[in-house]
């Protein structure tokens with residue numbers, strides 16, 4: 166800890182001497198009559214609830230501002246609304262430098278660091294910084310400059326020593342500093358932090374607040390929610406915004422708070438931490454009347470009477486051109502860049518990749534032993550048909566469940582990085598899909614290479630390729646179903662919903678009840694079943710292409726002629742291409758639906 170303190174003070178002095186992190190564009194945030202309404206209750210009994218009630222306020226630049234209040238006062242909601250993270254149910258006006266806020270421009274120059282540190286657990290500090298720099302700075306900044314910025318930020322935040330440590334192995338304080346460092350790379354002018362000190366010990370808390378104070382003095386507006394700071398910590402803030410029940414009880418300089426309390430006849434007792442006292446007041450421990458009196462005195466945030474006088478002396482910020490900050494940050498990064506950190510994650514997450522390979526080898530060997538040579542003889546055609554269906558189910562379940570189980574965990578990082586404009590959703594979606602192709606392709610090929618000869622399927626390259634291509638298409642479709650379910654449901658619900666969605670696909674696959682035997686009014690089901698086309702693809706690969714008469718090792722073999730079997734399963738011999746084209750079509754539709762669900766979920770979660 167002493168080491169970190171030393172590094173931090175070193176960084177502080179380096180920042181005092183002037184680093185590239187200083188910013189000339191200052192942004193003051195002002196809000197008027199801000200109301201945030203949510204729906205509470207279930208079903209038809211939903212009722213609107215005003216979480217923020219006609220709030221006003223002014224957050225000057227160059228200041229470290231604390232939003233304080235008891236639990237449920239609306240601190241996080243105010244931060245969500247001001248950062249633009251939530252916009253549904255919000256009315257009122259938010260101004261930047263005196264002009265109506267342009268949310269897209271504002272998001273380019275601001276960042277939101279949420280309470281939980283959403284870091285890529287398998288990347289080291291340096292790798293996380295590199296990928297954040299790649300996203301945020303793009304190609305407009307040279308490699309040398311980028312490296313200088315990264316080193317600057319890391320030394321400023323005391324992270325040089327731990328640059329080769331994986332994020333998952335960092336301490337709570339280091340994780341918080343890394344979260345801040347990642348966002349500092351593109352030099353945001355406004356930073357919102359939700360409870361940055363939660364979970365930190367007192368020393369890390371004070372380091373974190375010192376750091377925020379230092380970066381605010383470089384020309385930034387730093388707004389954070391904080392629960393119950395110690396007296397020392399409290400004194401480090403320049404300004405306090407006190408909330409209770411969605412209303413403002415005080416807004417002004419930290420060192421004016423005690424005077425303000427005396428002015429409303431609620432003097433802070435001697436030797437009492439003012440931060441503790443105002444929280445007690447805001448919680449209603451001294452009566453609701455006092456809360457109302459404070460709201461009235463503070464004019465629900467309109468009054469600037471208790472602001473630091475030096476701030477009031479500032480030139481009118483209304484004269485600062487709002488468009489000044491619009492064009493300085495690079496545009497959101499295109500597709501491909503989002504692949505960088507994920508590629509490293511996939512490489513690092515070798516356990517999962519190894520597990521996928523092992524499962525495929527294991528299941529292929531099991532099926533190979535169980536259905537040994539079933540593809541060779543006419544007497545075992547139906548057994549072989551069972552094998553083909555089992556292979557189909559193996560590919561569907563393993564691919565789909567993998568995404569259902571892993572995707573919801575990625576959602577929180579995706580939401581943070583997407584909101585802070587690291588990359589577009591399209592870029593993310595394209596990269597996750599592309600990056601899985603090599604691993605999925607390898608697992609599929611490995612599985613086919615083992616199961617195909619062991620079960621005595623015809624050893625012809627064309628049939629083998631057809632078989633493997635069908636498997637690949639089914640795997641990719643199942644993955645998309647996994648993304649769809651993973652985007653909408655959490656792990657527990659998704660684990661139930663995923664397999665349930667496979668059941669109708671199985672019912673209409675033509676296995677058990679052949680397509681011709683399905684009642685006409687239910688045929689639409691078979692048209693939609695990707696398992697049907699997968700099964701048809703397999704059957705066409707093994708028994709199509711005018712396969713010669715099969716060996717019969719018994720007195721009578723009903724399916725000696727492969728054509729007879731194709732008739733039984735209601736399939737023409739040249740069905741491979743139409744099945745494959747339909748599978749490709751279903752794949753494209755599924756990918757689009759999964760993307761639609763993902764973007765819908767991201768909107769809903771905000």
Ligand SMILES: Nc1ncnc2c1ncn2[C@@H]1O[C@H](COP(=O)(O)OP(=O)(O)OP(=O)(O)O)[C@@H](O)[C@H]1O
Pocket residue numbers: 203204205216234235236237238239240241242243
């Ligand atoms: N989407 C929502 N639906 C229903 N109620 C909500 C929603 N968002 C916020 N609330 C309610 O609004 C109130 C304020 O919530 P908020 O999270 O902003 O409080 P807070 O001051 O940050 O509390 P804490 O310090 O405990 O995090 C709470 O009563 C909460 O239940």
